[in-house]
Amino acid sequence: MHSEPAAVGAAPVVRLRGVVKRYGAKTAVDRLDLTAGPGITAVLGPNGAGKSTTVEICEGYRRPEAGTAEVLGLDPVREAAALRPRIGVMLQSGGVYSGARAEEMLRHLAKLHAHPLDVSALIERLGLGSCGRTPYRRLSGGQQQRLALALAVVGRPELVFLDEPTAGLDPQARRATWELLRELRADGVSALLTTHFMDEAEELADDVAIIDAGRVIAQGTPEELCRGGAENTLRFTGRPGLDLHSLLKALPADSAAAELSPGSYRVSGKVDPQLLATVTSWCAQHGVMPDRLSVERHSLEDVFLELTGKELRG
Ligand SMILES: Nc1ncnc2c1ncn2[C@@H]1O[C@H](COP(=O)(O)OP(=O)(O)OP(=O)(O)O)[C@@H](O)[C@H]1O
Numbered sequence: 001m002h003s004e005p006a007a008v009g010a011a012p013v014v015r016l017r018g019v020v021k022r023y024g025a026k027t028a029v030d031r032l033d034l035t036a037g038p039g040i041t042a043v044l045g046p047n048g049a050g051k052s053t054t055v056e057i058c059e060g061y062r063r064p065e066a067g068t069a070e071v072l073g074l075d076p077v078r079e080a081a082a083l084r085p086r087i088g089v090m091l092q093s094g095g096v097y098s099g100a101r102a103e104e105m106l107r108h109l110a111k112l113h114a115h116p117l118d119v120s121a122l123i124e125r126l127g128l129g130s131c132g133r134t135p136y137r138r139l140s141g142g143q144q145q146r147l148a149l150a151l152a153v154v155g156r157p158e159l160v161f162l163d164e165p166t167a168g169l170d171p172q173a174r175r176a177t178w179e180l181l182r183e184l185r186a187d188g189v190s191a192l193l194t195t196h197f198m199d200e201a202e203e204l205a206d207d208v209a210i211i212d213a214g215r216v217i218a219q220g221t222p223e224e225l226c227r228g229g230a231e232n233t234l235r236f237t238g239r240p241g242l243d244l245h246s247l248l249k250a251l252p253a254d255s256a257a258a259e260l261s262p263g264s265y266r267v268s269g270k271v272d273p274q275l276l277a278t279v280t281s282w283c284a285q286h287g288v289m290p291d292r293l294s295v296e297r298h299s300l301e302d303v304f305l306e307l308t309g310k311e312l313r314g
Pocket of ligand 1: 023026027028045046047048049050051052053054
């Protein structure tokens with residue numbers, strides 16, 4: 001289920017090959033291959049899968065023990081001086097002087113770039129208007145996080161790295177963050193983000209890479225992953241006690257049918273238009289009116305669970 005990113009033919013913004021990173025005896029990243037094209041790439045994985053380490057390697061903060069890393073065609077460690085002005089990094093709170101005020105910091109950083117975003121609009125967009133003059137240390141956790149995002153993008157980088165950009169934000173701030181990232185994408189800014197939120201990946205990402213135990217185990221658009229990773233389910237209600245052996249005889253060999261509770265049926269397998277037609281035609285032959293007939297597509301969450309055997313939050 002490994003496929004190239006959405007923008008086929010476009011130069012990758014990130015290309016990792018055989019990357020290994022160990023912390024003592026612990027192999028955090030294990031011969032990892034990842035190609036991210038332009039647009040938004042979400043990296044999903046259970047706790048401890050190696051997501052942050054992978055992003056830190058791309059940012060040039062960690063040097064891999066083996067393998068190669070290329071970001072915008074450059075080596076993030078050896079060519080850091082050339083790369084830094086072209087990327088944005090969302091730092092955790094440690095990177096900011098605690099007495100600095102939000103707006104001052106943004107205006108200062110904007111001046112260092114040739115084509116910065118409009119600072120006032122960015123402050124407004126991220127709901128930082130009321131705290132523009134507040135020293136950093138007095139901002140709430142959510143405000144500090146939104147400011148970190150603003151600082152990462154104000155210089156209009158070609159590529160921005162975001163490690164769990166919306167963790168801990170309220171729903172409104174999450175939506176505002178998504179909208180900002182979509183606008184930036186339309187403006188040609190690419191993003192590589194880690195997230196624990198499936199809806200974030202489904203809403204935002206052009207491409208999703210699922211990491212487990214230090215390796216990319218699946219990659220594709222959310223649609224590709226949902227289509228390729230799992231079977232779908234068809235549900236209907238009818239009168240209780242239908243002859244499921246007879247129904248199964250009409251269905252392809254790899255299908256299954258069950259009466260979950262009296263009168264509530266589930267058919268699983270390769271649910272395609274042909275299977276749907278077979279079920280409804282079998283119902284017609286047996287005088288059954290299939291009420292509440294629905295086809296449920298597997299979500300990214302189902303695919304993730306199936307591939308990793310783990311919930312997103314460990
Ligand atoms: N500085 C470090 N020293 C020792 N071990 C580390 C260090 N940083 C990470 N690890 C270990 O390496 C593995 C991968 O960690 P990493 O933070 O990259 O995973 P992650 O997917 O980002 O996890 P999470 O979702 O919990 O943030 C984990 O087992 C972690 O405990």
